[in-house]
Amino acid sequence: MAESLAEAIATSIPGAKVRRRAGVTTILIPGGKCRVCGCTDSDCRKCIARTGHACSWADEKRDLCTACVGRKARHHKGGLRAARGGA
């Protein structure tokens, strides 16, 4: 039963893997890294410096943090920066 529970958990987490060794079942959950700012579960100092608080994962793939959700959207609108003269 424990093994199928581990399988179920691993299946619900994208990228997670189940490893069994010597009767011990381990669920390997990928660390996750923000594709925008590059922060990880263990190093979120850049987000804290920028926003004043730690981020969490904005999507279940763990490749975009909440600190970068609005940032990315702003970036996508482009023209704003040029209109302001590059600030």
Ligand SMILES: [Zn+2]
């Ligand atoms: Zn980020």
Ligand SMILES: [Zn+2]
């Ligand atoms: Zn972060």
